Amino acid sequence: MKSIDSPSVIWTPWMRRALQLAALAEGYTSPNPLVGAVVLNEAGRLVGEGFHLMAGMPHAEVVALAQAGSKAKGGTLVVTLEPCCHQGRTPPCTKAILNAGLARVVIAMKDPDPRVSGDGIFELRNAGLEVITGFLEQEATFLNRAYVFRVLQGRPWGVLKWAMSLDGRTGLSNGLSQWISSPPSRAWVHGLRANCDAVIVGSGTVRADDPLLTSRGLKDPEPLRVVLTRSLDLPIDAQLWDTSKAKTLIAYGPEADQEKFNHLPKSLDRLALTSTNPIDLFKALAKKGVNSALWECGPVLASSAIQQGCVQELAIVIAPKLLGGFPQMTPLSDLGFTSMEQVLVLKDTQMFRLGEDWLLKIPFPITKA
Amino acid sequence: MKSIDSPSVIWTPWMRRALQLAALAEGYTSPNPLVGAVVLNEAGRLVGEGFHLMAGMPHAEVVALAQAGSKAKGGTLVVTLEPCCHQGRTPPCTKAILNAGLARVVIAMKDPDPRVSGDGIFELRNAGLEVITGFLEQEATFLNRAYVFRVLQGRPWGVLKWAMSLDGRTGLSNGLSQWISSPPSRAWVHGLRANCDAVIVGSGTVRADDPLLTSRGLKDPEPLRVVLTRSLDLPIDAQLWDTSKAKTLIAYGPEADQEKFNHLPKSLDRLALTSTNPIDLFKALAKKGVNSALWECGPVLASSAIQQGCVQELAIVIAPKLLGGFPQMTPLSDLGFTSMEQVLVLKDTQMFRLGEDWLLKIPFPITKA
Numbered sequence: 001m002k003s004i005d006s007p008s009v010i011w012t013p014w015m016r017r018a019l020q021l022a023a024l025a026e027g028y029t030s031p032n033p034l035v036g037a038v039v040l041n042e043a044g045r046l047v048g049e050g051f052h053l054m055a056g057m058p059h060a061e062v063v064a065l066a067q068a069g070s071k072a073k074g075g076t077l078v079v080t081l082e083p084c085c086h087q088g089r090t091p092p093c094t095k096a097i098l099n100a101g102l103a104r105v106v107i108a109m110k111d112p113d114p115r116v117s118g119d120g121i122f123e124l125r126n127a128g129l130e131v132i133t134g135f136l137e138q139e140a141t142f143l144n145r146a147y148v149f150r151v152l153q154g155r156p157w158g159v160l161k162w163a164m165s166l167d168g169r170t171g172l173s174n175g176l177s178q179w180i181s182s183p184p185s186r187a188w189v190h191g192l193r194a195n196c197d198a199v200i201v202g203s204g205t206v207r208a209d210d211p212l213l214t215s216r217g218l219k220d221p222e223p224l225r226v227v228l229t230r231s232l233d234l235p236i237d238a239q240l241w242d243t244s245k246a247k248t249l250i251a252y253g254p255e256a257d258q259e260k261f262n263h264l265p266k267s268l269d270r271l272a273l274t275s276t277n278p279i280d281l282f283k284a285l286a287k288k289g290v291n292s293a294l295w296e297c298g299p300v301l302a303s304s305a306i307q308q309g310c311v312q313e314l315a316i317v318i319a320p321k322l323l324g325g326f327p328q329m330t331p332l333s334d335l336g337f338t339s340m341e342q343v344l345v346l347k348d349t350q351m352f353r354l355g356e357d358w359l360l361k362i363p364f365p366i367t368k369a
Numbered sequence: 370m371k372s373i374d375s376p377s378v379i380w381t382p383w384m385r386r387a388l389q390l391a392a393l394a395e396g397y398t399s400p401n402p403l404v405g406a407v408v409l410n411e412a413g414r415l416v417g418e419g420f421h422l423m424a425g426m427p428h429a430e431v432v433a434l435a436q437a438g439s440k441a442k443g444g445t446l447v448v449t450l451e452p453c454c455h456q457g458r459t460p461p462c463t464k465a466i467l468n469a470g471l472a473r474v475v476i477a478m479k480d481p482d483p484r485v486s487g488d489g490i491f492e493l494r495n496a497g498l499e500v501i502t503g504f505l506e507q508e509a510t511f512l513n514r515a516y517v518f519r520v521l522q523g524r525p526w527g528v529l530k531w532a533m534s535l536d537g538r539t540g541l542s543n544g545l546s547q548w549i550s551s552p553p554s555r556a557w558v559h560g561l562r563a564n565c566d567a568v569i570v571g572s573g574t575v576r577a578d579d580p581l582l583t584s585r586g587l588k589d590p591e592p593l594r595v596v597l598t599r600s601l602d603l604p605i606d607a608q609l610w611d612t613s614k615a616k617t618l619i620a621y622g623p624e625a626d627q628e629k630f631n632h633l634p635k636s637l638d639r640l641a642l643t644s645t646n647p648i649d650l651f652k653a654l655a656k657k658g659v660n661s662a663l664w665e666c667g668p669v670l671a672s673s674a675i676q677q678g679c680v681q682e683l684a685i686v687i688a689p690k691l692l693g694g695f696p697q698m699t700p701l702s703d704l705g706f707t708s709m710e711q712v713l714v715l716k717d718t719q720m721f722r723l724g725e726d727w728l729l730k731i732p733f734p735i736t737k738a
Contacts, residue, residue, distance in 0.1 A: 168537010303693055351720050
């Protein structure tokens with residue numbers, strides 16, 4: 001049994017509060033991580049709290065310390081991520097912590113950013129502060145899985161979502177697919193988009209479905225809408241070309257005839273890629289500060305994204321319907337498997353009700369059998 | 370609030386016991402229904418119970434009354450189905466009830482069999498017994514849904530089962546499908562077979578999968594294995610041709626060349642059909658006393674069975690795997706839909722864990738949107 005004054009008994013509830021604060025900004029902080037912080041005075045009473053709202057805005061520690069003011073002296077900062085020690089768009093947080101006269105800093109996880117990566121902790125310890133690390137580290141890492149993945153791998157955390165019928169169909173033989181899933185499921189997808197930095201489709205989906213791809217206002221600004229196209233053969237009219245509510249980025253390959261941009265609105269952003277492989281798009285998006293990207297594409301692009309390691313998470317809405325159809329319109333195209341030993345086996349699937357649908361969610365990692 | 374001596378308070382627990390007894394014979398009683406009975410003496414204490422074990426064996430009422438003997442006098446019979454009043458393979462139960470000197474009979478549901486259908490109740494009331502009906506009628510009807518459906522519709526209760534991957538695949542592009550689902554799921558399917566009277570495949574499934582289609586001994590005798598074939602073009606060797614553990618029935622259409630039976634074992638049963646439509650097979654199976662039949666066939670036959678009203682229940686095992694493949698190997702073939710308004714919408718789906726798989730079950734009825 002843990003003693004009532006053991007560090008984990010004292011700090012765990014505050015770290016949980018800091019994680020809740022951090023999560024309030026989900027979908028808004030990229031390229032930065034989600035961070036929450038609370039400040040306790042010397043007697044252990046709450047005197048300040050804050051979270052990082054979005055890139056360019058003050059860091060969580062600074063917000064919480066500003067709220068605490070002189071009450072922070074001799075107190076404790078509980079923060080979900082190692083404080084930064086470098087000058088970015090805002091000054092280093094370690095400086096603010098030292099200036100506040102704190103006695104102790106409690107940290108959930110190290111910042112994987114190579115500009116920090118333990119140096120923040122070192123600097124604080126070096127200045128004589130007590131630094132305790134690793135509280136609720138797993139929860140903190142999960143909350144920032146997209147940020148951590150982008151920092152360490154150089155590409156966004158990929159989420160692949162599809163909706164299908166009970167017989168594994170994503171549309172009818174004639175191409176109709178609106179709507180397989182129910183309104184509660186579609187509302188859930190809007191929320192999923194709001195937690196991502198970018199939403200990606202191929203040109204085929206633009207032609208077939210003419211999607212809007214927004215969070216319907218759940219997130220402001222809306223996630224970046226990305227159209228991946230080899231040829232720039234895009235329709236003249238499309239909902240995605242209206243950029244008054246959300247930005248649209250046209251990512252195109254080297255073989256594309258750029259003359260074709262003349263037929264498209266000037267308001268579309270452009271991204272020239274060395275190839276239209278998902279991995280090349282992802283590397284380019286990571287450089288733009290995209291931590292998480294949602295694939296809402298057709299089967300060929302989805303399979304290619306899986307094969308190139310650009311899918312870390314799956315969300316499958318299974319609508320209780322039978323569509324039938326000639327064998328086509330399935331959620332994935334070929335993955336190149338020739339025996340059952342090769343197929344992808346997914347672990348820890350979770351099932352939820354979404355109105356009348358079932359949502360099958362598979363957390364990372366997607367591993368080979 | 371119900372009075373402590375209201376009929377429902379007194380008889381409902383006993384009817385629940387009778388239903389539990391009835392269910393003990395699930396899969397064994399066809400063409401007869403599942404029936405359970407308890408006998409209480411005049412003071413309301415249990416003095417006998419029984420259930421119908423299989424066709425040709427004594428009915429539940431007779432078993433329970435035999436156990437009660439003279440203690441039944443002035444007592445109550447609680448029975449899940451209206452007692453029969455006709456001479457079948459066994460004498461009418463109404464006679465046994467009257468001979469036992471009972472004061473009261475409590476019945477869950479009327480027997481839809483036109484030879485009974487209220488006449489049993491009438492006969493007992495006419496003889497001066499108190500007859501109370503409709504206790505747990507819904508539960509009793511659900512338990513005997515296959516029997517009721519076969520009696521009223523003249524065809525078995527159809528169950529369609531398939532196993533698929535998360536991407537709606539029932540096999541790889543090269544035809545391999547063993548095993549998509551996990552051992553717990555396959556064990557569950559053995560139990561499903563044990564509760565059915567017949568298991569049906571087409572000749573394509575015999576060629577592609579060479580299935581065994583038994584309950585692996587859960588039911589003895591095993592369910593009847595049925596191969597539906599237009600042409601009688603069947604492999605020389607197949608696990609289904611070994612009838613030492615389970616019977617196999619070859620159901621063939623009028624265009625079949627019966628000479629082809631010369632290449633098959635003599636132990637196979639034969640059934641000549643006017644057509645190989647699922648509905649014609651089902652009518653013929655109903656005449657053979659089959660109450661419930663399980664479709665374990667390929668997509669074309671499955672779709673045809675749905676279209677002809679030969680599927681009342683669906684059981685879908687969703688294995689947490691991604692198979693991919695060129696667009697084929699999907700669980701259903703064409704259902705003839707051309708708009709989303711036409712597709713089958715299923716209600717009251719239920720989701721269960723089966724090891725690492727998900728089982729999506731859809732109780733009847735399958736209704737049009």
